[in-house]
Amino acid sequence: MIRDCDSTTTAQSGDRENILGKEILLKMYRMMVLARRFEERVNLLFVSSEVPGTVHLYTGQEAVAVGVCLAIRPDDWITSTHRPHGHAVAKGIPVRELMAELFARTTGCCRGYGGSMHVGDMAYGMLPAIAIVGGNIPVAAGLALACKRLANGKVVACFFGDGASSEGAFHEGVNMAAIWDLPVVFVCENNLYGASTHVKRVMRVEHVADRAAAYGIPGVTVDGMDVVAVHDAVAEAADRARSGMGPALVECETYRFVGHSRTDPGLYRTKEEVEYFKSRDSIKCLRARVADAGMATEDEFTEIDQSVERELEEAIEFARKSPHPLPEDCLKHVFVGKEG
Amino acid sequence: MARTLTIVEALKEAIREEMDRDPRVFCIGEDIGTPGGWGGAFTVTNGLSDEYGLDRILDTPIAEIGLAGVAIGASIGGLRPIADVQYGDFLFCMMDQLANQAAKLTYMSGGKINVPMVMRVPVGATTRAAQHSQSLEGLFIHIPGLKVAAPCTAYDAKGLLKTAVRDDNPVMFFEHKLLYGSRGNRAEAGALNASGEVPEEDYTIPFGRGVVRREGTDVTILGKLITVYRAMEAAEILAKDGIEAEVIDPRTLVPFDWDMLMTSIKKTGRLVIVDEEPATGGWAAEIAARAVEKAFDWLDAPVLRVTAPDTPVPFAPEMEQFYLPDARKIVVAVRQII
Numbered sequence: 001m002i003r004d005c006d007s008t009t010t011a012q013s014g015d016r017e018n019i020l021g022k023e024i025l026l027k028m029y030r031m032m033v034l035a036r037r038f039e040e041r042v043n044l045l046f047v048s049s050e051v052p053g054t055v056h057l058y059t060g061q062e063a064v065a066v067g068v069c070l071a072i073r074p075d076d077w078i079t080s081t082h083r084p085h086g087h088a089v090a091k092g093i094p095v096r097e098l099m100a101e102l103f104a105r106t107t108g109c110c111r112g113y114g115g116s117m118h119v120g121d122m123a124y125g126m127l128p129a130i131a132i133v134g135g136n137i138p139v140a141a142g143l144a145l146a147c148k149r150l151a152n153g154k155v156v157a158c159f160f161g162d163g164a165s166s167e168g169a170f171h172e173g174v175n176m177a178a179i180w181d182l183p184v185v186f187v188c189e190n191n192l193y194g195a196s197t198h199v200k201r202v203m204r205v206e207h208v209a210d211r212a213a214a215y216g217i218p219g220v221t222v223d224g225m226d227v228v229a230v231h232d233a234v235a236e237a238a239d240r241a242r243s244g245m246g247p248a249l250v251e252c253e254t255y256r257f258v259g260h261s262r263t264d265p266g267l268y269r270t271k272e273e274v275e276y277f278k279s280r281d282s283i284k285c286l287r288a289r290v291a292d293a294g295m296a297t298e299d300e301f302t303e304i305d306q307s308v309e310r311e312l313e314e315a316i317e318f319a320r321k322s323p324h325p326l327p328e329d330c331l332k333h334v335f336v337g338k339e340g
Numbered sequence: 341m342a343r344t345l346t347i348v349e350a351l352k353e354a355i356r357e358e359m360d361r362d363p364r365v366f367c368i369g370e371d372i373g374t375p376g377g378w379g380g381a382f383t384v385t386n387g388l389s390d391e392y393g394l395d396r397i398l399d400t401p402i403a404e405i406g407l408a409g410v411a412i413g414a415s416i417g418g419l420r421p422i423a424d425v426q427y428g429d430f431l432f433c434m435m436d437q438l439a440n441q442a443a444k445l446t447y448m449s450g451g452k453i454n455v456p457m458v459m460r461v462p463v464g465a466t467t468r469a470a471q472h473s474q475s476l477e478g479l480f481i482h483i484p485g486l487k488v489a490a491p492c493t494a495y496d497a498k499g500l501l502k503t504a505v506r507d508d509n510p511v512m513f514f515e516h517k518l519l520y521g522s523r524g525n526r527a528e529a530g531a532l533n534a535s536g537e538v539p540e541e542d543y544t545i546p547f548g549r550g551v552v553r554r555e556g557t558d559v560t561i562l563g564k565l566i567t568v569y570r571a572m573e574a575a576e577i578l579a580k581d582g583i584e585a586e587v588i589d590p591r592t593l594v595p596f597d598w599d600m601l602m603t604s605i606k607k608t609g610r611l612v613i614v615d616e617e618p619a620t621g622g623w624a625a626e627i628a629a630r631a632v633e634k635a636f637d638w639l640d641a642p643v644l645r646v647t648a649p650d651t652p653v654p655f656a657p658e659m660e661q662f663y664l665p666d667a668r669k670i671v672v673a674v675r676q677i678i
Contacts, residue, residue: 111450142413172406333451
């Protein structure tokens with residue numbers, strides 16, 4: 001299933017690129033670069049203590065967030081995890097609002113009440129991220145129940161990791177979505193490690209997607225470093241869900257290029273393994289494929305790269321200049337309404 | 341027109357009226373709709389699936405994490421779920437969803453989203469032993485972001501449930517098994533009669549507004565759920581000795597009617613708190629602390645608590661009787677401070 005980023009792959013999938021078209025491929029490229037560079041800038045801002053708290057960087061997994069969010073509609077909903085920055089970028093939350101949230105400013109997407117692990121904004125179709133592993137899965141089923149009952153035509157994409165698939169919440173949430181044919185796509189980002197623990201040590205089946213059989217729903221494993229593969233699998237699952245045929249589980253085999261969180265040097269992984277996945281970097285692969293297909297020039301990529309840098313620069317400036325909350329603002333928003 | 345209804349009937353009427361009023365309202369729980377089943381563990385939704393269909397009286401698998409999570413997600417997505425957990429003890433299975441998701445999502449989003457769900461919870465010791473008997477309202481007052489209701493009459497049960505359904509925040513709605521008035525083979529041994537007059541017309545009861553159940557001048561007795569009735573029994577016994585107890589019922593624990601409590605303390609100078617939960621770190625402890633902080637100058641005697649001991653709920657009826665607060669224990673406490 002996993003393919004190397006080489007000319008053979010490009011030749012085989014050239015038709016697919018033509019069908020998708022230049023516009024969406026370059027959109028994918030830009031979003032992936034934006035998600036990648038966002039994390040690289042955040043890492044530096046964090047190391048220099050400008051960003052407080054902790055961060056779980058998405059670096060390396062960009063093809064999953066972007067493939068999923070471009071396969072669903074802008075007004076569809078997603079739920080996310082403790083590693084949510086890439087999902088938020090791909091879902092279209094303005095990076096200035098994401099950056100301001102990480103800076104703990106009132107202009108952030110959660111007004112400084114959420115921080116890195118809870119970014120989100122339903123105005124852009126993203127539930128504030130739930131950082132309890134697996135906790136978002138039954139909630140996603142509930143959102144999908146609302147979609148079905150209200151007949152609003154939406155589907156829900158639920159992101160979670162390989163580790164979450166061992167949680168009870170996974171079993172209960174996926175099962176309920178299955179028995180009620182709810183419009184939800186369960187997207188497992190299998191990056192091989194739950195924090196430091198390799199998935200093979202905690203899962204007897206070969207693929208997370210194998211678990212779909214237990215719920216009587218389709219399960220498919222795709223190359224999570226290939227944004228087109230992710231996109232196509234999720235588009236199919238979303239169409240199916242939207243037409244009332246119920247949920248599916250799409251497992252995306254991916255890799256984080258960095259540690260689990262801020263203090264993790266990743267000593268549990270071999271250098272060879274890290275290098276292998278870096279050689280299959282989804283952004284490099286996509287760029288090569290699009291270039292090989294003759295659909296974009298170096299200048300066009302450079303222009304995109306530069307526009308991403310400008311957008312991030314502006315976002316960081318916006319965050320820096322944004323107001324801090326008042327200390328006593330911590331008393332607000334416990335409830336909505338007059339008690340809030 | 342008012343009729344006399346049991347709490348089960350009052351709750352069912354509230355659910356029916358709210359489902360008629362708002363198509364977004366639905367019930368979700370284990371064994372709540374199956375024809376030929378019970379309509380929930382205590383018959384509250386019995387028969388409703390005939391009227392509203394199984395989509396709106398939605399049976400779940402035996403899966404409390406999923407039940408709570410689906411209710412939370414559905415409420416964020418635009419529906420108004422009334423969830424039913426068969427026994428309060430099962431809340432522990434879904435604690436992550438309640439404490440980390442329902443209670444915190446509004447806050448984490450900076451007030452941008454809300455979770456308008458109701459979780460109906462039967463509590464109270466009824467010789468079902470340790471895992472089907474616990475009263476645990478006090479645990480939930482300690483989780484900011486959850487409202488907590490605890491009605492003890494049919495009138496309050498209907499009015500507060502309607503308020504809970506219309507509230508934009510998550511509400512834990514506690515009901516006492518011995519107060520339901522369930523009939524037939526779901527009737528409870530040792531049940532009290534909590535029936536009362538309930539208007540047919542629409543009404544709601546605001547949260548945070550308690551009621552004085554009995555006026556008195558010598559001591560304030562604060563209870564909740566069944567202990568309001570135990571306090572009333574104690575007050576009758578004390579009255580024979582010329583001690584006039586004021587019995588107050590907060591009806592909701594979050595928000596709590598501090599004005600009513602402080603007013604009563606200023607009037608009587610004495611406070612006894614009665615609670616079916618274990619003492620340590622509980623609701624009664626919180627009330628006592630606040631009373632001392634805010635009303636010390638008006639208190640003529642130490643604040644006392646009459647609670648369950650710090651043990652799980654026992655099984656043997658004589659042990660359970662020993663465990664539970666009753667009128668005699670309340671009378672003993674009052675006599676200690678008068």
